Amino acid sequence: MDSYILAIDQGTTSTRSIVFDAHAVVHGAAQQEFRQIFPHPGWIEHDGEDLWETSLQTARQAIEAAGIRPAQIAGIGIANQRETTVVWSRASGRPIHNAIVWQDRRTAAHCARLVEEGFEEMVRSKTGLLLDPYFSATKIGWLLDEVEGARALAERGELLFGTVDTFLLWRFTDGQVHATDVTNASRTSLLNIHSLEWDEELLALFAIPRAMLPEVRDTAGEFGVLAAGHLGARIPVRAIAGDQQSALIGQACLAPGMVKATFGTGGFILLNTGSTPVNSSHRMLTSLGYRWSGVAQYVLEGSIFAAGATVQWLRDSLGVIESSAHAGQLAGESDPEQSVYLVPAFAGLGAPHWRSTVRGLITGFTRGTTRKELARAALECLAYQTKDLLLAMYADFGGDSVARSQAIIRVDGGMSASDWTMQFLADMLDAPVDRAQVQETTALGVALLAGWRAGVSQAPEEFPSNWRLGRRFAPQMGRLEREQRYRGWRDAVARTLLEPGG
DSSP states (O other): OOOEEEEEEEOSSEEEEEEEETTSOEEEEEEEEOOOBOSSTTOOEEOHHHHHHHHHHHHHHHHHHHTOOGGGEEEEEEEEOSSOEEEEETTTOOBSSOEEOTTOOTTHHHHHHHHHTTOHHHHHHHHSOOSOTTSHHHHHHHHHHHSTTHHHHHHTTOEEEEEHHHHHHHHHTTTSOOEEEHHHHTTTTOEETTTTEEOHHHHHHHTOOGGGSOEEEOSBSOOOBOOHHHHSSOOBEEEEEEHHHHHHHHTTOOSTTOEEEEESSSEEEEEEEESSOOOOSSSOEEEEEEEETTEEEEEEEEEESOSHHHHHIIIIIIOOOSSHHHHHHHHHTSOTTOOOEEEOOBTBBOTTTOBTTOOOEEEOOOTTOOHHHHHHHHHHHHHHHHHHHHHHHHHHHTOOHHHHHTOOEEEESGGGGOHHHHHHHHHHHTSOEEEESOSOHHHHHHHHHHHHHHTSSOOGGGHHHHOOEEEEEOOOSOHHHHHHHHHHHHHHHHHHHHSTTO
8 A cells, every 4th residue: 555645834824735655746735825813013923723724624635635545644744834933721722812923023122122131142142043023932921921811821831832833733633742843943042952952041031931842852753643533544743844944855955055945925045054053143043954863954044024925015015916927027028227126124124134123115216117127126136135145144154165156046935936036046146046846845845754754755865866956047147237236235225224213
């Protein structure tokens, strides 16, 4: 009887489940969107029950679409939106409040106070992260302080915390397993990335009861068994990873110096730095890339807060494009002589600036500017921001300059489907951009690991030889034009940072 792997990819705007066979071929898939909740400006929440129900329903639908029996699934891998924070009742399994999403900025003042009090260097040295609302710790604190009675319940051990993977695992196992993996744990601001354990000094700083926290495990391993009533069989969970690290694995970027970039709602660039964490002097983030068989690999990461979200803004808020694909068409018809720049700081700027109070700016408008030039600026800003991040990462990593000049960037995510955008990215980076043949690299990463742990597919050392190229975009732009365009971008960012609030 053939064996299959089920990957659940729980993302920021939708949940997707995919059934793979032992050769990583897709046999069935399902996807559901869910509500985005905006209680106040800068606040973003999800209903935890929506996350659970869409995960459960898409898993069932993917199995049905694959035409297989649940008993044929040898293992499950879970990839998830990171940092998003759920606190739930140990007794009932139900969240005490909506999940606070990774993009949420409600704890900005708390983070600023901790910086003023001199705690940022301690937090950074232990966690590899900055003091920013992005991460889970201050989100947990907000829930404990703002939900009536929550802190007392937590101190009595009656509440549990988890990133989305942990919450789903708890529900799938009917409350038998409270665990996470190192990649998700490393994004909470509570894990010491050197000891790979929850840190007591950090728990005290953020006032988080230790009893709330899950057990930290390897990315590939045994995470418990699903209760049979959920999918119709008792299926083991064999891999868990934060979505960006799962994409790193799915892109087979397992050697130091390799880079993957995922362009979805936001943009996430990860550089594999090997078995030693690299301390960034350019405000990049240091996190766990993965750990299996007890051996950890680290990454440097830079985040773009608005990637696909910029195109969605053009479509949904301004109405200047009809679809995401329409943006590329308009960009191709635009006037290349116009130097229009869009800095998409809708919720501040991420790395390397980390300025949450900055807001967006458009420069270079003339009377002749049309929606074509605006569409082009919205796509170009992705490449400019990626270049900002890679320059900083390479400086931190200290790799050989020749190797850097010959670097290849592996891309995935919704925006990577735009040929126009990927060509401009290759031009701006002056490096080849490789788009994978399998675009579902986030789901693929945990599927590969779960298949390996289930004994039905290859080991990680074989992942690179089986990675398949979809299309390579080679740089075509001349050096002078590249430098001129990038100088214009840097000037636009400088203007943004000088604006009130910047």
